[in-house]
Amino acid sequence: MSEAKQEFLERSKEFWNPDKTQFWQDVGVDLVIDRREEYFLYDLDGRRLIDMHLNGGTYNLGHRNAELIEVLNAGAKHFDMGNHHFPALARTALAEALAACTPPNLKYTMYGAGGAEAIDIALKSARNATGKRKIVSIIKAYHGHTGLAVKTGDERFSARFLSEDTIGEFIQVPHNDLEQMEDALRERDVAAVIMETIPATYGFPMPREGYLPAVKALCEKYGALYIADEVQTGLMRTGTMWAITRYGVEPDMIVTGKGITGGLYPISCCVASEEAGQWLKQDGFAHISTAGGAELGCVVAMKVLEILQRPTILSTVNYIADYLRAGLNEIQALYPDFFIGIRQNGLVMGLEFNDPEGAKPVMRQLYEHGVWAIFSTLDPRVLQFKPGVLASQALCEELLGYVEVAIGLAQAEVFGARQRRAG
Amino acid sequence: MELDFQKVIDISDTPVARRAQVDAVLERARWASQAFQRYDRDMTLAIAEAVADTAYEKAAEYGEWAVRETGFGVAEHKTIKNQLTSRTLFEHYRDHDFVNPRIDRARKLVEIPRPAGVIFALAPSTNPIATVNFKVLAALLTRNAIVLSPHPAARECCTDAAHTLARAAEAAGAPSGAIQVVTDPSIPLIEAFMRSEKTNVILATGGNAMVRAAYSSSNPAIGVGPGNAPAFVDATADLRSAARHLIESKSFDNSVLCTNESMVITLAQVDADLRKALQQAGAHLCSEEETAALRGYLFHSRGFNVEAIGRDARWIAEQAGFRIKPKASVLVTPVTKIGVAEPLSKEKLCPVMGYYVARSVTQAITQARALLRMSGAGHTAVIHSRDAATAMDYAAAVESCRVVVNAPASQGASGFATHLPPTFTVGTGFFGRSAIGDNIGPKHLIQWTRLAYNKDEAEEMGDYSALGPRFSGPIPPAPADGVPGSAAAPNVTRLPRAATPVTAEERAMREDIRRIIVEELRAVLRK
Numbered sequence: 001m002s003e004a005k006q007e008f009l010e011r012s013k014e015f016w017n018p019d020k021t022q023f024w025q026d027v028g029v030d031l032v033i034d035r036r037e038e039y040f041l042y043d044l045d046g047r048r049l050i051d052m053h054l055n056g057g058t059y060n061l062g063h064r065n066a067e068l069i070e071v072l073n074a075g076a077k078h079f080d081m082g083n084h085h086f087p088a089l090a091r092t093a094l095a096e097a098l099a100a101c102t103p104p105n106l107k108y109t110m111y112g113a114g115g116a117e118a119i120d121i122a123l124k125s126a127r128n129a130t131g132k133r134k135i136v137s138i139i140k141a142y143h144g145h146t147g148l149a150v151k152t153g154d155e156r157f158s159a160r161f162l163s164e165d166t167i168g169e170f171i172q173v174p175h176n177d178l179e180q181m182e183d184a185l186r187e188r189d190v191a192a193v194i195m196e197t198i199p200a201t202y203g204f205p206m207p208r209e210g211y212l213p214a215v216k217a218l219c220e221k222y223g224a225l226y227i228a229d230e231v232q233t234g235l236m237r238t239g240t241m242w243a244i245t246r247y248g249v250e251p252d253m254i255v256t257g258k259g260i261t262g263g264l265y266p267i268s269c270c271v272a273s274e275e276a277g278q279w280l281k282q283d284g285f286a287h288i289s290t291a292g293g294a295e296l297g298c299v300v301a302m303k304v305l306e307i308l309q310r311p312t313i314l315s316t317v318n319y320i321a322d323y324l325r326a327g328l329n330e331i332q333a334l335y336p337d338f339f340i341g342i343r344q345n346g347l348v349m350g351l352e353f354n355d356p357e358g359a360k361p362v363m364r365q366l367y368e369h370g371v372w373a374i375f376s377t378l379d380p381r382v383l384q385f386k387p388g389v390l391a392s393q394a395l396c397e398e399l400l401g402y403v404e405v406a407i408g409l410a411q412a413e414v415f416g417a418r419q420r421r422a423g
Numbered sequence: 424m425e426l427d428f429q430k431v432i433d434i435s436d437t438p439v440a441r442r443a444q445v446d447a448v449l450e451r452a453r454w455a456s457q458a459f460q461r462y463d464r465d466m467t468l469a470i471a472e473a474v475a476d477t478a479y480e481k482a483a484e485y486g487e488w489a490v491r492e493t494g495f496g497v498a499e500h501k502t503i504k505n506q507l508t509s510r511t512l513f514e515h516y517r518d519h520d521f522v523n524p525r526i527d528r529a530r531k532l533v534e535i536p537r538p539a540g541v542i543f544a545l546a547p548s549t550n551p552i553a554t555v556n557f558k559v560l561a562a563l564l565t566r567n568a569i570v571l572s573p574h575p576a577a578r579e580c581c582t583d584a585a586h587t588l589a590r591a592a593e594a595a596g597a598p599s600g601a602i603q604v605v606t607d608p609s610i611p612l613i614e615a616f617m618r619s620e621k622t623n624v625i626l627a628t629g630g631n632a633m634v635r636a637a638y639s640s641s642n643p644a645i646g647v648g649p650g651n652a653p654a655f656v657d658a659t660a661d662l663r664s665a666a667r668h669l670i671e672s673k674s675f676d677n678s679v680l681c682t683n684e685s686m687v688i689t690l691a692q693v694d695a696d697l698r699k700a701l702q703q704a705g706a707h708l709c710s711e712e713e714t715a716a717l718r719g720y721l722f723h724s725r726g727f728n729v730e731a732i733g734r735d736a737r738w739i740a741e742q743a744g745f746r747i748k749p750k751a752s753v754l755v756t757p758v759t760k761i762g763v764a765e766p767l768s769k770e771k772l773c774p775v776m777g778y779y780v781a782r783s784v785t786q787a788i789t790q791a792r793a794l795l796r797m798s799g800a801g802h803t804a805v806i807h808s809r810d811a812a813t814a815m816d817y818a819a820a821v822e823s824c825r826v827v828v829n830a831p832a833s834q835g836a837s838g839f840a841t842h843l844p845p846t847f848t849v850g851t852g853f854f855g856r857s858a859i860g861d862n863i864g865p866k867h868l869i870q871w872t873r874l875a876y877n878k879d880e881a882e883e884m885g886d887y888s889a890l891g892p893r894f895s896g897p898i899p900p901a902p903a904d905g906v907p908g909s910a911a912a913p914n915v916t917r918l919p920r921a922a923t924p925v926t927a928e929e930r931a932m933r934e935d936i937r938r939i940i941v942e943e944l945r946a947v948l949r950k
Binding site: 066067069070071074075078090206207208209210211212238239246247248299302303307310312313315316318319320321322323324325326343344345346390392393394 | 432433434437439446448450451453454455457458599600603899900901902903904905906907
């Protein structure tokens with residue numbers, strides 16, 4: 001590590017986040033991201049990394065996508081954030097564009113600045129629309145860190161701040177368990193079920209066939225709304241604009257964030273049905289967000305949607321998904337005892353390893369070989385493996401080469417350690 | 424209001440947006456080409472055949488459409504060209520192997536075919552569909568992906584044809600995106616495609632400026648320039664046959680093919696008989712006044728009058744101010760000079776053919792060289808003669824990569840009435856500032872990796888007879904966990920043929936079928 005980087009890390013610990021800064025040094029990832037372009041990150045010391053983390057899909061279209069920069073610059077000659085009280089050109093234009101590319105029942109767009117804020121808006125809207133308070137989510141769910149969103153998730157993120165639910169308004173049920181889902185809804189006192197279509201932070205456990213439509217049916221049966229958190233699964237990452245439609249569900253609300261503005265000017269959106277968004281007719285001033293739907297962000301988001309709807313995209317996404325899967329299958333055949341599972345829907349992939357913390361040594365070995373992919377915080381057996389929708393053939397081929405080597409070394413590390421313990 | 428908003432953020436006409444558009448298309452093509460390289464020869468042929476069949480079925484429809492859209496040429500003739508560039512072309516190449524390695528035991532070499540990858544192909548307005556068919560089949564036979572860029576004047580028919588062929592290819596199992604088309608071609612966009620490092624080779628057919636731009640792109644390019652074919656009819660020629668070939672070729676598709684004869688050069692001793700034979704074959708021999716009128720109409724200070732391209736003889740005569748008999752299909756304009764002083768010695772993409780009488784064979788050859796110096800170097804020359812020595816002198820002297828003998832040039836140079844490889848892209852070689860002087864075909868879209876053994880006799884060559892690349896076929900679709908019906912088998916309507924060796928009988932039968940088809944088409948051409 002260079003002296004400059006060392007010094008920087010000290011400052012980071014002093015002024016930014018001592019624990020998090022130290023954590024990465026402890027797990028052997030001494031990354032300080034400097035320059036970035038396409039699907040590459042460059043460390044402060046100059047090393048190039050293929051970004052397979054993409055900040056949960058934020059960089060779905062690559063880092064500093066040239067078209068997005070161009071449109072942001074063009075937009076900045078005319079717009080700023082805008083005034084949240086007034087009808088606004090860019091906000092309305094994006095809302096129209098979203099209405100056109102979401103299921104036909106969805107109509108209004110409500111804006112936030114980040115994903116969690118849009119989740120809070122969705123939960124508040126559901127409470128308003130149903131007149132009920134309870135919210136059902138999945139055990140180990142993750143929907144962000146704001147007031148309501150954090151209560152839907154694992155206590156790992158709420159208890160420290162004394163912000164966990166204490167009055168039984170937030171119920172969590174196991175993923176893929178319809179019985180418990182029905183038990184939670186049976187009393188007809190639930191405003192909404194909120195689910196990531198494929199729970200990312202939990203390592204992308206895949207919904208069983210028929211599970212999501214059945215949850216939606218239960219919602220209808222018991223008068224709850226269905227909120228699809230598509231922050232990580234939307235935006236063509238599964239080969240459709242929104243993963244939820246691929247599972248045959250028309251949700252009452254879709255929440256999108258991260259990738260919707262390509263990491264250049266953050267906004268988030270909750271697209272709601274007439275029913276779910278009814279407060280917008282009752283009292284439009286009831287929820288306010290100054291940075292929510294900042295117009296420059298809207299300008300970028302419209303370009304993101306346009307790029308994602310080009311005729312070449314679907315074919316390319318399929319190629320990336322199929323090619324990587326074929327390559328991963330071959331790698332799995334080499335290390336079947338360690339690399340035990342591949343979870344996949346399109347470019348949403350989780351690689352499962354035969355050790356409670358198995359994804360961590362793989363992450364570290366990948367990092368050594370020039371690939372940045374992160375373990376799943378709430379299930380560290382699983383490595384999140386997330387290529388962008390514009391990944392090139394050459395990049396994917398290069399990537400598989402590193403993955404094969406890294407998994408081999410990680411297996412040796414893990415199994416070697418076990419042998420030593422046994423010895 | 425909405426319009427204003429869209430305008431503020433419209434970046435579609437920026438280099439950045441063009442680059443992104445180009446990258447998206449070429450990267451998809453790259454994926455397709457890499458997937459294609461997993462295909463074996465049987466699957467490759469099945470795809471090429473399905474596409475050839477579709478192009479053949481659509482030959483008349485697209486022939487008419489091309490004439491309607493561009494105003495150039497004759498629908499029935501375009502139909503024939505579209506047929507020649509579909510099934511005939513496929514039949515010609517059916518037995519060529521561009522997929523498997525070839526072993527040369529004597530020289531201890533093994534050669535493995537390696538496709539170019541992504542081909543960027545321009546299609547001209549004069550031969551739009553034939554060029555599309557030809558380039559697509561050449562690409563498919565060699566397992567390349569192709570991106571077609573039609574001339575804006577033929578954009579609609581080319582785009583539709585490309586989509587039709589792409590659908591046929593994918594239905595037969597081709598990788599998605601193996602055939603793509605630029606639906607909104609513009610000069611900056613085409614230049615961006617040509618300059619992109621994602622393009623492996625450019626197949627440029629079209630105007631000189633575009634061909635030069637292809638060569639200047641920094642990418643490998645196979646460019647072919649204009650023609651301006653001299654047709655020497657010497658004293659030994661069968662004049663009736665020569666006249667028939669000249670008129671048939673010059674009138675074909677109203678002479679939009681760059682292989683058409685531009686100038687007849689003959690000798691004084693057969694001048695009178697040749698004129699008579701030409702008239703009998705359907706020529707209108709222009710008077711001095713008519714020739715002057717045509718010269719004025721066809722050439723102005725800016726060059727050739729594009730209005731006349733691909734128009735019929737009667738229409739052109741009327742524009743020039745005179746009338747001809749209805750059955751005359753070519754206007755023959757006698758000239759006394761060849762060179763810059765005579766505009767009629769330039770390329771004329773319409774049924775107007777110059778006519779020059781030389782005093783000797785030597786002078787005729789000198790004048791033929793002069794004609795190709797005007798334009799069309801490297802492209803095509805013709806001779807009608809029964810004297811091999813004259814043909815040799817002529818061919819060794821003219822700066823042309825091919826000299827068609829006793830055949831119509833338009834079908835002869837392109838290999839449909841000669842044994843040259845069939846093509847719609849005629850290499851003009853070094854004479855024409857091009858990389859390749861052959862008739863362009865599939866073989867130019869692959870290169871070979873060569874395993875070369877030590878010459879030393881002590882070093883024995885391994886046995887490669889059962890070896891080759893692993894042809895694993897299409898990439899299987901990845902499962903989408905939990906999605907109903909995900910990862911179904913790929914939708915291939917035509918199963919790959921079994922890889923059984925072709926028997927001698929089958930080979931003979933195929934040979935017969937091919938011969939019959941070619942004969943039939945040639946008969947049609949001669950009408």
